[in-house]
Amino acid sequence: MIEAIISGANGLIAGFANLHWSNPVMMAIGCLLLYLGIKKDFEPLLLVPIGFGCIIVNIPLAGLMEKEGFLRTIYDAGIITELFPLLIFIGIGAMTDFTPVLENPYTFLLGAAGQCGIFLTLLLALALGFKYNEAVTIGIIGACDGPTVIYVASQYAQNLLGPCTVAAYSYMSLVPVLQPPIMRILTTKKERETIMKTHKRTVSKTTKLLFPIVITIVGGLIAPKGLPLLATIMLGNLMKESGAVARLTKASENEIANIVTLLLGISIGATMDGKVFAQPTTIIILALGLVAICLDTVCGVLFGKFLYLITGGKVNPLIGAAGISAFPMSARVVQKEGQKYNKKNYLLMHAMGANAGGQVGSVMAAAVMLSVLKGMGVI
Amino acid sequence: MMDRWTFGLTMLIVGMGGTLLTLILLSLIMTVLKKIFPYRPDEEKKD
Numbered sequence: 001m002i003e004a005i006i007s008g009a010n011g012l013i014a015g016f017a018n019l020h021w022s023n024p025v026m027m028a029i030g031c032l033l034l035y036l037g038i039k040k041d042f043e044p045l046l047l048v049p050i051g052f053g054c055i056i057v058n059i060p061l062a063g064l065m066e067k068e069g070f071l072r073t074i075y076d077a078g079i080i081t082e083l084f085p086l087l088i089f090i091g092i093g094a095m096t097d098f099t100p101v102l103e104n105p106y107t108f109l110l111g112a113a114g115q116c117g118i119f120l121t122l123l124l125a126l127a128l129g130f131k132y133n134e135a136v137t138i139g140i141i142g143a144c145d146g147p148t149v150i151y152v153a154s155q156y157a158q159n160l161l162g163p164c165t166v167a168a169y170s171y172m173s174l175v176p177v178l179q180p181p182i183m184r185i186l187t188t189k190k191e192r193e194t195i196m197k198t199h200k201r202t203v204s205k206t207t208k209l210l211f212p213i214v215i216t217i218v219g220g221l222i223a224p225k226g227l228p229l230l231a232t233i234m235l236g237n238l239m240k241e242s243g244a245v246a247r248l249t250k251a252s253e254n255e256i257a258n259i260v261t262l263l264l265g266i267s268i269g270a271t272m273d274g275k276v277f278a279q280p281t282t283i284i285i286l287a288l289g290l291v292a293i294c295l296d297t298v299c300g301v302l303f304g305k306f307l308y309l310i311t312g313g314k315v316n317p318l319i320g321a322a323g324i325s326a327f328p329m330s331a332r333v334v335q336k337e338g339q340k341y342n343k344k345n346y347l348l349m350h351a352m353g354a355n356a357g358g359q360v361g362s363v364m365a366a367a368v369m370l371s372v373l374k375g376m377g378v379i
Numbered sequence: 380m381m382d383r384w385t386f387g388l389t390m391l392i393v394g395m396g397g398t399l400l401t402l403i404l405l406s407l408i409m410t411v412l413k414k415i416f417p418y419r420p421d422e423e424k425k426d
Contacts, residue, residue, distance in 0.1 A: 102413070108406035112399045119395045123387040132386055139390075206416040207409070214408055222401050361402055368397040372390060376381075 018060035022274025030054030030269070033166070042173035046146065046265050050166065053269015064270065071270035074263050079154045079161070084264040085147035086232045091257030092147070092359075093236020094249045096327060098211060100353035101360070102203045106307075107319075107350070111357025113303030114323025115365040117142035117295030121288055128284060132378050133157050136369060138285055141168050142292030143362035144175075145325040150264070151229060152366060156379060162271035163282045167289030175326045178290075179297050179333050186301045187317050191308055193342040194316040196350050205241070212238040219364055225374050226367020233363055296324045300354075316347055322354040325362035331355040 033051030037044035057064055057071060064071040078084035101107050122139030130138060137157040140149050141164055149168040153161040171178065183192075212234035220227040239249045271277070304320025318338050322330045331351035338347040373379045381389075 102409055105406035105409040105413075108402040108409075109399070112402040115398055116395060119391045122390055122394075126383045126387045132383075135387070136390075202418040203413065204416045204418045207412050207418075210412055210416070211409065214412070215405060218405060218408065219401065222397070222404075357402070360405070361398065364401050364405075365394070365398040368401060369390065369394045372393045372397065376386070376389065378386070 022278035023058040026058040026274040049265025050269040053266040054272040085151040089232035090236040093233040094252040101356035107353035107357040110323035110354035111361030114300040116299035117292040121292035141289035163285040223367035223371040225370035322351040
């Protein structure tokens, strides 16, 4: 009888007995993510489920990520199959208005410049000894685009999925803090004060409808390995612009996006098991992610300065900083920064063009990267 | 198997170059499409 009671009581303390030192550390990190999401409003839709997933996966013996554990089932169904990031992309496409980039197609180029950080960080990761597939995944953090990072990591470096995703979403939410100092360092006061003329241009509905179709066909032919990324975002946009499938558009940007975001977040949190996550490599990845996003901003602003020079001072170089995928946060940062130096400066629409260009640019960069890797026989 | 630097520099040149060229091409196509299908206020009114 007493033995049975002791055995039963042992069952209640087994969780404590099996606690690895890294588990409480990760639970604290999970709480930090919850704090950032709930109190600081940093990407709460993602950080709250990620933080909670991180806490529960670090409770020993629950077996949530073991075979047939509920988190493993969600993870296998949505992350391993790449389904979750692609479904999110349909929602992003349905929510994004690409009119600003269509009004000024040259802003596509700012979207390209804003992707330099991806490739420069890839070089840095290689120099630090990461394997090819790992270096590619770390570089993709520079796309500043969570679903793209998850898509690439789930295919080529599942061991880095957790740290890369946390880095991508955390730094995306830190764009208003990270970008302004870089913008100030790289530009002169005169450049920041540049007023850009607002041309009242409009884009026909036919052009808006053709945009997603053209991007899918041309982009897909150039970079077929990235077609799932391109096609899903453009399908969402086509549904939005056509207006013919309002129910599907609404479902994509609301119900589907919400459900998938929840499942995606908790699955990413589930990859943050202390024994795997609490490694020096994670710190290096977080640092490289920061470098990637800073380099994107540097290259974007430098390209903006180049446009300023060749147009004889008609382009405010600050809009180059919006050539990243953090839409529309980055454009708002540019508008705010521009108005600080000239109250009459309204850069928002130009910056939105660069930002929408950055959205396409980040997907295109990932697609091109995957196709180049395929061409080189690495994947 | 190529060495790390060959791989990295190839990715930088072909990857970044490819991204830039693709986006230049897309921006040219969109400029042409805008010229072929210009905005007409009556078109929007019909919708």
